[in-house]
Amino acid sequence: MTLNRAVIQSVVQRLAVHLLCALPLCYWLWQMALTIMGQRTTLSTDPGQILADQTGMWALNFLLLSLALTPLHKWFRVRWVTYRRAVGLWAFAYAVLHVLVFYWLILGGNLATFGRELTQRPYIVLGALALLLLIPLVVTSTQAAMRRLKKNWKKLHQLVYLIAVLAAIHALWQLKGDWGWPMVQMMILVGLLGIRVYWWLQRRRTGGRAL
Ligand code: HEM
Secondary structure: OHHHHHHHHHHHHHHHHHHHHHHHHHHHHHHHHHHHOOOOOOOOOOHHHHHHHHHHHHHHHHHHHHHHHHHHHHHHOOHHHHHHHHHHHHHHHHHHHHHHHHHHHHOOOOHHHHHHHHHHOHHHHHHHHHHHHHHHHHHOOOHHHHHHHOHHHHHHHOHHHHHHHHHHHHHHHOOOOOOHHHHHHHHHHHHHHHHHHHHHHHHHHOOOOOO
Protein backbone atom coordinates (compact mmCIF):
# COMPACT_ATOMS: atom_id res chain seq x y z
CA MET A 1 0.00 0.00 0.00
CA THR A 2 2.73 2.47 1.11
CA LEU A 3 4.93 1.24 -1.74
CA ASN A 4 2.11 1.82 -4.23
CA ARG A 5 1.63 5.35 -2.94
CA ALA A 6 5.35 6.07 -3.23
CA VAL A 7 5.41 4.74 -6.80
CA ILE A 8 2.35 6.81 -7.81
CA GLN A 9 3.86 9.91 -6.16
CA SER A 10 7.12 9.43 -8.02
CA VAL A 11 5.34 8.92 -11.38
CA VAL A 12 3.17 12.03 -10.83
CA GLN A 13 6.23 14.09 -9.86
CA ARG A 14 8.17 12.90 -12.91
CA LEU A 15 5.24 13.75 -15.15
CA ALA A 16 4.95 17.20 -13.52
CA VAL A 17 8.66 17.87 -14.14
CA HIS A 18 8.34 16.94 -17.82
CA LEU A 19 5.17 19.00 -18.24
CA LEU A 20 6.79 22.04 -16.62
CA CYS A 21 9.88 21.68 -18.82
CA ALA A 22 7.67 21.37 -21.92
CA LEU A 23 5.76 24.60 -21.12
CA PRO A 24 7.93 26.99 -23.22
CA LEU A 25 7.66 24.61 -26.19
CA CYS A 26 3.85 24.40 -25.82
CA TYR A 27 3.67 28.18 -25.63
CA TRP A 28 5.63 28.61 -28.88
CA LEU A 29 3.51 25.99 -30.65
CA TRP A 30 0.37 27.81 -29.51
CA GLN A 31 1.76 31.17 -30.66
CA MET A 32 2.74 29.62 -34.01
CA ALA A 33 -0.74 28.19 -34.49
CA LEU A 34 -2.30 31.60 -33.76
CA THR A 35 0.16 33.29 -36.16
CA ILE A 36 -0.72 30.81 -38.92
CA MET A 37 -4.41 31.56 -38.29
CA GLY A 38 -3.62 35.21 -38.99
CA GLN A 39 -3.68 36.60 -35.45
CA ARG A 40 -1.07 39.02 -34.09
CA THR A 41 1.24 37.23 -31.64
CA THR A 42 4.69 37.59 -30.12
CA LEU A 43 5.99 35.74 -33.19
CA SER A 44 4.34 38.03 -35.74
CA THR A 45 7.26 40.41 -36.31
CA ASP A 46 10.32 38.17 -36.67
CA PRO A 47 9.60 34.53 -35.73
CA GLY A 48 13.10 33.25 -36.56
CA GLN A 49 14.88 35.82 -34.42
CA ILE A 50 12.44 35.52 -31.52
CA LEU A 51 12.46 31.72 -31.50
CA ALA A 52 16.27 31.59 -31.81
CA ASP A 53 16.56 33.87 -28.77
CA GLN A 54 13.87 32.06 -26.76
CA THR A 55 15.07 28.51 -27.46
CA GLY A 56 18.67 29.48 -26.62
CA MET A 57 17.55 31.24 -23.46
CA TRP A 58 15.52 28.22 -22.27
CA ALA A 59 18.33 25.77 -23.12
CA LEU A 60 20.62 27.72 -20.82
CA ASN A 61 17.90 28.23 -18.18
CA PHE A 62 17.40 24.46 -17.91
CA LEU A 63 21.15 23.83 -17.87
CA LEU A 64 21.50 26.24 -14.95
CA LEU A 65 18.49 24.72 -13.20
CA SER A 66 20.02 21.25 -13.47
CA LEU A 67 23.19 22.63 -11.84
CA ALA A 68 21.23 24.44 -9.13
CA LEU A 69 19.25 21.37 -7.99
CA THR A 70 22.12 19.90 -5.92
CA PRO A 71 22.77 23.07 -3.83
CA LEU A 72 19.00 23.58 -3.47
CA HIS A 73 18.75 20.03 -2.17
CA LYS A 74 21.67 20.39 0.25
CA TRP A 75 20.59 23.71 1.69
CA PHE A 76 16.82 23.78 1.50
CA ARG A 77 16.02 20.07 1.27
CA VAL A 78 14.33 20.62 -2.11
CA ARG A 79 13.86 16.97 -3.10
CA TRP A 80 13.74 17.55 -6.85
CA VAL A 81 17.43 16.66 -7.13
CA THR A 82 16.43 13.26 -8.59
CA TYR A 83 15.15 15.11 -11.66
CA ARG A 84 18.53 16.67 -12.48
CA ARG A 85 18.97 14.28 -15.39
CA ALA A 86 15.49 14.98 -16.80
CA VAL A 87 16.06 18.74 -16.65
CA GLY A 88 19.49 18.32 -18.28
CA LEU A 89 17.93 16.33 -21.13
CA TRP A 90 15.37 19.07 -21.65
CA ALA A 91 18.24 21.59 -21.83
CA PHE A 92 19.73 19.49 -24.62
CA ALA A 93 16.37 19.26 -26.43
CA TYR A 94 15.97 23.05 -26.34
CA ALA A 95 19.58 23.50 -27.53
CA VAL A 96 18.92 21.21 -30.52
CA LEU A 97 15.71 23.13 -31.26
CA HIS A 98 17.70 26.37 -31.00
CA VAL A 99 20.15 25.21 -33.67
CA LEU A 100 17.32 23.93 -35.90
CA VAL A 101 15.53 27.30 -35.64
CA PHE A 102 18.77 29.08 -36.51
CA TYR A 103 19.39 26.76 -39.46
CA TRP A 104 15.85 26.72 -40.90
CA LEU A 105 14.29 30.04 -39.94
CA ILE A 106 17.32 32.36 -39.95
CA LEU A 107 19.58 30.76 -42.55
CA GLY A 108 16.73 29.33 -44.66
CA GLY A 109 18.19 25.81 -44.50
CA ASN A 110 21.34 26.81 -46.37
CA LEU A 111 24.03 24.30 -45.37
CA ALA A 112 26.91 26.29 -46.92
CA THR A 113 25.97 29.43 -44.95
CA PHE A 114 25.56 27.32 -41.80
CA GLY A 115 29.07 25.92 -42.30
CA ARG A 116 30.44 29.44 -42.80
CA GLU A 117 28.69 30.70 -39.63
CA LEU A 118 30.08 27.76 -37.67
CA THR A 119 33.65 28.51 -38.65
CA GLN A 120 33.66 32.29 -38.89
CA ARG A 121 31.68 33.66 -35.96
CA PRO A 122 33.50 33.04 -32.67
CA TYR A 123 30.31 33.14 -30.56
CA ILE A 124 28.75 30.47 -32.77
CA VAL A 125 31.90 28.34 -32.46
CA LEU A 126 31.44 28.47 -28.65
CA GLY A 127 27.75 27.52 -28.97
CA ALA A 128 28.60 24.62 -31.29
CA LEU A 129 31.29 23.41 -28.90
CA ALA A 130 28.81 23.53 -26.01
CA LEU A 131 26.32 21.47 -28.03
CA LEU A 132 28.95 18.93 -29.11
CA LEU A 133 30.11 18.47 -25.52
CA LEU A 134 26.53 17.92 -24.40
CA ILE A 135 26.19 14.88 -26.68
CA PRO A 136 28.40 12.44 -24.65
CA LEU A 137 26.55 13.52 -21.50
CA VAL A 138 23.19 12.76 -23.08
CA VAL A 139 24.41 9.42 -24.45
CA THR A 140 25.72 8.38 -21.02
CA SER A 141 22.74 9.66 -19.06
CA THR A 142 21.28 6.17 -18.54
CA GLN A 143 21.60 4.03 -15.40
CA ALA A 144 23.40 1.38 -17.48
CA ALA A 145 26.06 3.89 -18.63
CA MET A 146 26.41 5.11 -15.07
CA ARG A 147 27.13 1.54 -13.88
CA ARG A 148 29.52 0.86 -16.77
CA LEU A 149 31.57 4.04 -16.38
CA LYS A 150 31.70 3.93 -12.56
CA LYS A 151 33.93 6.76 -11.25
CA ASN A 152 34.55 8.06 -14.78
CA TRP A 153 30.84 8.86 -15.12
CA LYS A 154 31.10 11.61 -12.50
CA LYS A 155 34.27 12.98 -14.10
CA LEU A 156 32.64 13.03 -17.54
CA HIS A 157 29.50 14.72 -16.24
CA GLN A 158 31.54 17.46 -14.60
CA LEU A 159 31.91 18.70 -18.18
CA VAL A 160 28.49 20.26 -17.70
CA TYR A 161 30.17 23.20 -15.91
CA LEU A 162 32.42 23.89 -18.90
CA ILE A 163 29.38 23.56 -21.20
CA ALA A 164 27.42 26.08 -19.14
CA VAL A 165 30.37 28.51 -19.20
CA LEU A 166 30.67 28.18 -23.01
CA ALA A 167 26.91 28.65 -23.48
CA ALA A 168 26.78 31.66 -21.14
CA ILE A 169 29.69 33.38 -22.94
CA HIS A 170 28.05 32.50 -26.29
CA ALA A 171 24.83 34.17 -25.11
CA LEU A 172 26.56 37.31 -23.84
CA TRP A 173 28.79 37.62 -26.91
CA GLN A 174 25.93 37.80 -29.42
CA LEU A 175 24.12 40.62 -27.60
CA LYS A 176 23.58 43.84 -29.44
CA GLY A 177 22.82 46.13 -26.52
CA ASP A 178 20.43 44.85 -23.88
CA TRP A 179 22.46 42.80 -21.37
CA GLY A 180 19.39 41.85 -19.29
CA TRP A 181 18.75 38.14 -18.82
CA PRO A 182 22.02 36.71 -20.31
CA MET A 183 23.89 38.79 -17.71
CA VAL A 184 21.68 37.40 -14.93
CA GLN A 185 22.32 33.88 -16.28
CA MET A 186 26.07 34.52 -16.16
CA MET A 187 25.82 35.79 -12.57
CA ILE A 188 23.81 32.70 -11.54
CA LEU A 189 26.45 30.51 -13.17
CA VAL A 190 29.30 32.30 -11.37
CA GLY A 191 27.40 31.79 -8.10
CA LEU A 192 26.91 28.07 -8.81
CA LEU A 193 30.59 27.63 -9.70
CA GLY A 194 31.53 29.52 -6.53
CA ILE A 195 29.46 27.09 -4.43
CA ARG A 196 31.23 24.11 -6.05
CA VAL A 197 34.68 25.60 -5.42
CA TYR A 198 33.67 26.29 -1.80
CA TRP A 199 32.53 22.66 -1.34
CA TRP A 200 35.72 21.38 -2.96
CA LEU A 201 37.87 23.51 -0.62
CA GLN A 202 35.83 22.31 2.37
CA ARG A 203 36.28 18.67 1.31
CA ARG A 204 40.04 19.16 0.99
CA ARG A 205 40.26 20.73 4.44
CA THR A 206 38.32 17.92 6.10
CA GLY A 207 39.87 15.12 4.04
CA GLY A 208 36.60 14.37 2.22
CA ARG A 209 34.38 14.16 5.31
CA ALA A 210 32.60 17.53 4.93
CA LEU A 211 30.03 16.56 2.30
C1 HEM B 1 25.67 24.95 -33.09
C2 HEM B 1 25.28 25.48 -31.94
C3 HEM B 1 24.68 26.85 -31.79
C4 HEM B 1 24.39 27.81 -32.72
C5 HEM B 1 24.63 27.80 -34.21
C6 HEM B 1 23.79 28.93 -32.01
C7 HEM B 1 23.36 30.11 -32.58
C8 HEM B 1 22.89 31.20 -31.91
C9 HEM B 1 22.54 32.45 -32.50
C10 HEM B 1 22.63 32.77 -33.98
C11 HEM B 1 22.12 33.27 -31.51
C12 HEM B 1 21.66 34.71 -31.66
C13 HEM B 1 20.20 34.77 -32.00
C14 HEM B 1 19.91 36.20 -32.40
O1 HEM B 1 20.22 36.54 -33.53
O2 HEM B 1 19.39 36.94 -31.56
C15 HEM B 1 22.20 32.54 -30.27
C16 HEM B 1 21.86 33.06 -29.04
C17 HEM B 1 21.85 32.30 -27.89
N1 HEM B 1 22.20 30.98 -27.75
FE1 HEM B 1 22.94 29.80 -29.22
N2 HEM B 1 23.70 28.61 -30.68
C18 HEM B 1 24.23 27.34 -30.50
C19 HEM B 1 24.32 26.63 -29.33
C20 HEM B 1 23.80 27.06 -28.14
C21 HEM B 1 23.75 26.25 -26.94
C22 HEM B 1 24.28 24.82 -26.81
C23 HEM B 1 23.14 27.01 -25.98
C24 HEM B 1 22.79 26.70 -24.55
C25 HEM B 1 22.92 25.54 -23.96
C26 HEM B 1 22.84 28.30 -26.57
C27 HEM B 1 22.25 29.36 -25.90
C28 HEM B 1 22.02 30.59 -26.45
C29 HEM B 1 21.52 31.71 -25.70
C30 HEM B 1 21.18 31.72 -24.20
C31 HEM B 1 21.41 32.78 -26.60
C32 HEM B 1 20.96 34.21 -26.28
C33 HEM B 1 19.46 34.30 -26.25
C34 HEM B 1 19.05 35.68 -25.74
O3 HEM B 1 19.29 36.65 -26.48
O4 HEM B 1 18.54 35.74 -24.63
N3 HEM B 1 23.24 28.29 -27.88
N4 HEM B 1 22.66 31.28 -30.54
